[in-house]
Amino acid sequence: MKKAVCPGSFDPITNGHVDIIKRAAELFDEVTVLVVTNPDKHCVFSTEERCRLIEKAVEGIDGIKVDSFSGLLADYVKQNGINAIVKGIRSSSDFEYEFQMALANRSLAPEAETVFITADPQNMYVSSSLIRQIACFGGDVSDFVPKNIASEIEKRLK
Numbered sequence: 132m133k134k135a136v137c138p139g140s141f142d143p144i145t146n147g148h149v150d151i152i153k154r155a156a157e158l159f160d161e162v163t164v165l166v167v168t169n170p171d172k173h174c175v176f177s178t179e180e181r182c183r184l185i186e187k188a189v190e191g192i193d194g195i196k197v198d199s200f201s202g203l204l205a206d207y208v209k210q211n212g213i214n215a216i217v218k219g220i221r222s223s224s225d226f227e228y229e230f231q232m233a234l235a236n237r238s239l240a241p242e243a244e245t246v247f248i249t250a251d252p253q254n255m256y257v258s259s260s261l262i263r264q265i266a267c268f269g270g271d272v273s274d275f276v277p278k279n280i281a282s283e284i285e286k287r288l289k
């Protein structure tokens with residue numbers, strides 16, 4: 132049984148994230164979408180809100196679990212017998228940042244491989260911060276997040 136984790140802030144989850152999660156689910160037996168603390172970011176949505184939005188966003192995709200963790204990703208990997216850390220890459224700047232984290236995670240938890248999945252071109256410019264800005268100013272986010280969570284995000288941030 133091959134287990135992968137898709138870690139991130141998911142503040143909130145976007146169509147770009149969902150695409151990577153779906154494609155990871157094709158490659159692995161079990162994929163855990165993990166809301167994990169990024170010490171460099173202050174999140175707008177609480178951990179519970181982010182997990183609930185993810186649960187709704189991944190409805191209907193088989194083999195997905197949602198979890199949260201506060202600590203080193205490498206420790207979660209060790210504690211849960213994870214084989215792979217899956218990350219989506221949109222641009223060369225994503226790659227630089229992710230490559231550094233992949234090397235650090237490889238050193239801390241060599242049992243897990245980091246696997247990069249390239250973003251669908253349609254989602255190259257989609258980010259959680261873009262969605263937060265659009266929703267904050269009363270815009271329509273339904274092209275950028277799953278339809279079943281769009282109005283909840285808009286109401287929450289307006």
Ligand code: PNS
Binds near residue numbers: 231235
């Ligand atoms: O969506 P993000 O904010 O780009 O995700 C980054 C995240 C949360 C995956 C990263 O900050 C992380 O792994 N945080 C957990 C703490 C940790 O393990 N840091 C060292 C990574 S080498």
